[in-house]
Amino acid sequence: MIRPYPHNYKIPSQMTFMLWLFTILSVSFGTISAHAVNGKLVADLSENTVSIESDFHGTELLLFGAVDGMQGDDIIIVVRGPDAHIAQRRKSKVAGIWINVETNIWTKTPSFYQILATRDLAKIANEATLQDLGVGATNLALQITPEKDPQETGLAMPTVNGMVGELVANMRALGLWGATTDTIALKEGALFRSVIDLPSNVHSGQYEVRIIHLRDGVPLSEDTTSIAIRKGGLSATIYNMAHEFSFFYGLFAVIFAIASGWLAAAAFRKK
Incomplete structure (x- = not known):
């Protein structure tokens, strides 16, 4: 089992030095990732496997890497969990009793979706670029279908644009979706690190971690790594x-x- 880092955890200077040294050597010899584009961006995680046992209360993983960048460049990290079917219900008061009057099912929806960035996404790139990258809840090609035929219930056909706001709010309340800025430390446009927070209610499965390097709103390079979350004990x-x-x-x-x-x-x- 991975020992979780406390939220106020500060990495010792010796460990930080070793991580940066490892990153620099990896940039030179290309040992961190085979997915790096022309050596412009390489990244890795402190751990790639998480074991969920009965006493699992969440954990934090350190992501670190190096980029062939400049001062003022931006980094976006997107962590996506395995897809799941998510039910979204709407309640209404009938005869003085609150009951479920509508149930819609989100399909091909990530069970976990977290975005980390050097600053606000709207300041990093325009909406068209974010859409091309598939970054953001509205750019995930989500699908929603009613549990019952609208012709039988008399309810309107649900739409993604009309329902995605409630989905995001619900998943954020569970700690499974979110976007946080100023969470990536980028040193002189070359070395970066961030912490990926995995809550206690994460699903088991394969998690994709995308690291995107941008300059003046233009994507320059991208690297991908993964986290395997498995049940244990x-x-x-x-x-x-x-x-x-x-x-x-x-x-x-x-x-x-x-x-x-x-x-x-x-x-x-x-x-």
């Missing part, structure tokens, strides 16, 4: 059993429930 055993041996897992759950009920009834009968 007893929770992993139960999860794997439920998916790989679903019949036996279900049978065991039924037998366990019956046995628990019988033991509880026997205990109360004796009293």
